[in-house]
Amino acid sequence: LKRIRIDASKSYTVAVGSGCVAELGRELKAVAETARVMIVSDDNVYPLYGEKVRKVLETAGYTASQFVFPHGEAHKNLDTYGLLLEQLCAENYSRSDLILALGGGVTGDLAGFAAATYQRGIRFVQLPTTLLAAVDASVGGKTAVDLKGGKNQVGAFCQPSLVLCDTELLSTLPDTEFRAGMAEVIKYGAIGDSELFKLLENTDMETLRKGGDNQLLEAVIARCVEQKKQFVQNDEFDTGSRMLLNFGHTFGHGIEAASGFRVPHGYAVAAGMCIISRAAETRGLCGRETRRRIEALTEKYGLPTGTEFTGEQMLPYIASDKKVSGRQVKLVVTDRIGHAGLVPVNVAELSEWLKDGGVK
Amino acid sequence: LKRIRIDASKSYTVAVGSGCVAELGRELKAVAETARVMIVSDDNVYPLYGEKVRKVLETAGYTASQFVFPHGEAHKNLDTYGLLLEQLCAENYSRSDLILALGGGVTGDLAGFAAATYQRGIRFVQLPTTLLAAVDASVGGKTAVDLKGGKNQVGAFCQPSLVLCDTELLSTLPDTEFRAGMAEVIKYGAIGDSELFKLLENTDMETLRKGGDNQLLEAVIARCVEQKKQFVQNDEFDTGSRMLLNFGHTFGHGIEAASGFRVPHGYAVAAGMCIISRAAETRGLCGRETRRRIEALTEKYGLPTGTEFTGEQMLPYIASDKKVSGRQVKLVVTDRIGHAGLVPVNVAELSEWLKDGGVK
Numbered sequence: 154l155k156r157i158r159i160d161a162s163k164s165y166t167v168a169v170g171s172g173c174v175a176e177l178g179r180e181l182k183a184v185a186e187t188a189r190v191m192i193v194s195d196d197n198v199y200p201l202y203g204e205k206v207r208k209v210l211e212t213a214g215y216t217a218s219q220f221v222f223p224h225g226e227a228h229k230n231l232d233t234y235g236l237l238l239e240q241l242c243a244e245n246y247s248r249s250d251l252i253l254a255l256g257g258g259v260t261g262d263l264a265g266f267a268a269a270t271y272q273r274g275i276r277f278v279q280l281p282t283t284l285l286a287a288v289d290a291s292v293g294g295k296t297a298v299d300l301k302g303g304k305n306q307v308g309a310f311c312q313p314s315l316v317l318c319d320t321e322l323l324s325t326l327p328d329t330e331f332r333a334g335m336a337e338v339i340k341y342g343a344i345g346d347s348e349l350f351k352l353l354e355n356t357d358m359e360t361l362r363k364g365g366d367n368q369l370l371e372a373v374i375a376r377c378v379e380q381k382k383q384f385v386q387n388d389e390f391d392t393g394s395r396m397l398l399n400f401g402h403t404f405g406h407g408i409e410a411a412s413g414f415r416v417p418h419g420y421a422v423a424a425g426m427c428i429i430s431r432a433a434e435t436r437g438l439c440g441r442e443t444r445r446r447i448e449a450l451t452e453k454y455g456l457p458t459g460t461e462f463t464g465e466q467m468l469p470y471i472a473s474d475k476k477v478s479g480r481q482v483k484l485v486v487t488d489r490i491g492h493a494g495l496v497p498v499n500v501a502e503l504s505e506w507l508k509d510g511g512v513k
Numbered sequence: 514l515k516r517i518r519i520d521a522s523k524s525y526t527v528a529v530g531s532g533c534v535a536e537l538g539r540e541l542k543a544v545a546e547t548a549r550v551m552i553v554s555d556d557n558v559y560p561l562y563g564e565k566v567r568k569v570l571e572t573a574g575y576t577a578s579q580f581v582f583p584h585g586e587a588h589k590n591l592d593t594y595g596l597l598l599e600q601l602c603a604e605n606y607s608r609s610d611l612i613l614a615l616g617g618g619v620t621g622d623l624a625g626f627a628a629a630t631y632q633r634g635i636r637f638v639q640l641p642t643t644l645l646a647a648v649d650a651s652v653g654g655k656t657a658v659d660l661k662g663g664k665n666q667v668g669a670f671c672q673p674s675l676v677l678c679d680t681e682l683l684s685t686l687p688d689t690e691f692r693a694g695m696a697e698v699i700k701y702g703a704i705g706d707s708e709l710f711k712l713l714e715n716t717d718m719e720t721l722r723k724g725g726d727n728q729l730l731e732a733v734i735a736r737c738v739e740q741k742k743q744f745v746q747n748d749e750f751d752t753g754s755r756m757l758l759n760f761g762h763t764f765g766h767g768i769e770a771a772s773g774f775r776v777p778h779g780y781a782v783a784a785g786m787c788i789i790s791r792a793a794e795t796r797g798l799c800g801r802e803t804r805r806r807i808e809a810l811t812e813k814y815g816l817p818t819g820t821e822f823t824g825e826q827m828l829p830y831i832a833s834d835k836k837v838s839g840r841q842v843k844l845v846v847t848d849r850i851g852h853a854g855l856v857p858v859n860v861a862e863l864s865e866w867l868k869d870g871g872v873k
Binding site: 274 | 605
């Protein structure tokens with residue numbers, strides 16, 4: 154069990170290890186001696202792990218109930234948020250109780266936003282069940298739901314009280330889900346950890362995702378969490394260096410949204426990293442070898458390096474992104490493996506960037 | 514123009530004065546040199562002051578649009594919140610823009626919660642148009658909307674960037690609205706400012722609410738804001754002394770909710786202060802003279818000292834209040850004028866308290 158201590162506006166522990174769900178009861182004692190726990194999960198994940206988690210909680214003396222919603226990004230909206238809040242209220246949940254997110258990024262985002270705002274904030278615990286959530290969504294306290302007009306347009310900063318990341322759950326993920334998570338892992342390597350990037354170049358997906366006591370996967374996740382920790386501690390409220398974590402995300406969101414969210418987040422981010430790297434290369438902002446290694450690693454893990462959607466389809470969504478301030482957007486460019494920077498670009502120039510990145 | 518500087522997690526100015534809406538453009542320059550401003554207001558207030566505010570903004574070089582919703586607490590819900598968010602998104606509002614609440618407590622709560630969560634937080638300016646909002650809701654950063662299951666059950670802490678309180682707008686308020694605000698003014702006197710309490714005993718409502726350059730009203734509002742400032746600076750996130758501001762509110766919420774929100778907030782709080790004071794007197798926690806003066810001042814300003822609703826009708830709402838932690842609730846008791854404390858009470862004992870407070 155690797156333990157990483159995050160010191161943001163609130164301090165909490167991210168524990169990574171094989172089979173650590175069994176430790177939930179013990180770990181939770183440090184957060185709340187007694188409490189009622191609302192397990193928030195979707196209808197894919199709850200049938201797999203919900204009852205196991207509930208038993209662990211009840212054995213440790215907690216009372217649990219559950220809110221299970223239909224899976225998928227399409228349900229990460231104000232309607233589902235409202236239903237969860239009304240259930241918390243109907244069951245008389247109070248500020249001494251807590252919400253436990255059991256699932257991937259959608260579940261964590263939704264449950265976290267509810268935890269941030271129900272009675273102006275109750276405690277929040279995360280059990281990520283996807284690689285994406287483990288390396289990214291579970292650390293940093295960004296929570297959100299989507300509006301009809303855009304992804305993650307409503308939300309709050311809400312640090313969890315505890316994150317338990319059980320690698321055993323991740324090794325059974327479908328291929329697509331695991332690959333989607335790898336996109337964020339590659340991102341961490343590209344923007345801030347050249348050793349991690351090399352490690353990924355020198356291993357393969359089968360080795361990373363094998364079940365049992367998988368020390369390699371544990372190490373890779375811990376490494377991503379450690380890096381995100383640095384960004385979050387330096388810039389919790391995302392006004393400076395933390396923006397570097399958006400590498401691949403600005404164009405990625407354009408792809409996701411243009412597809413009506415049928416392209417998974419990780420796949421879109423992978424394509425976004427490659428597109429921006431190619432566009433940056435033509436402007437002398439990213440070295441040829443750097444761009445080549447990013448594309449090669451993306452391909453190695455079965456992720457797309459481009460998109461079928463056109464710039465025209467993507468642009469309206471990119472222009473309404475939260476990262477747009479006035480008429481300018483700060484694009485993240487990896488100039489060499491392990492190092493990234495922000496490039497301010499006028500919204501009017503984005504279509505040129507997309508074209509140079511190989512988008513039709 | 515009286516200026517009060519609030520230093521919470523964010524610093525901002527509350528300016529109180531007659532006709533100060535005209536200064537909005539100049540005051541706003543310190544907050545944002547250029548920005549788009551979404552004026553949030555209800556269908557009572559916008560027709561009165563909306564176009565005036567918009568002109569002041571446009572003269573100062575800002576672009577304004579408006580979100581006007583049906584007036585009343587019944588519309589302070591997730592549906593109206595969702596409509597406002599979708600409009601912000603549809604009009605491409607970004608983090609460099611701001612929301613301006615023009616109205617009473619409902620408008621401030623709704624607009625503030627939207628500002629706290631839209632794109633995880635954009636700036637927020639308040640122009641209170643009721644006495645209640647001026648002395649209470651505009652300071653302190655508590656924002657919220659109601660759930661079907663309870664009042665103010667979802668929300669966030671969100672400090673405004675600027676509050677402009679124009680006493681000219683308040684002097685034209687309907688009687689009922691002005692009285693409702695007086696309940697909170699009396700509360701400030703009771704829990705923490707015996708001089709203010711005496712001042713209220715020695716004046717009357719007509720003097721307080723006369724139009725023109727009303728220095729007395731300006732002074733009373735500034736005094737309430739100064740006091741709230743102390744509570745907020747000491748306990749921004751409402752885990753300790755700030756709870757004293759809830760004097761009259763726990764039972765008041767019971768009355769409001771039992772009436773289906775037909776009893777205005779201020780009226781319910783007034784009754785709540787008298788009920789808790791009588792109940793506290795029977796337990797030796799509040800002096801006879803203190804209880805008498807609270808009742809007398811409440812009556813003097815035309816506010817109710819009790820309720821027609823029964824304990825049975827009120828209790829379910831009180832028991833689901835945010836202030837209930839586990840099975841205990843902390844009731845605020847004014848032991849002598851200008852001083853209050855918290856009394857932890859078991860939820861099971863609340864019906865006895867209500868009975869002793871004169872509730873049927």
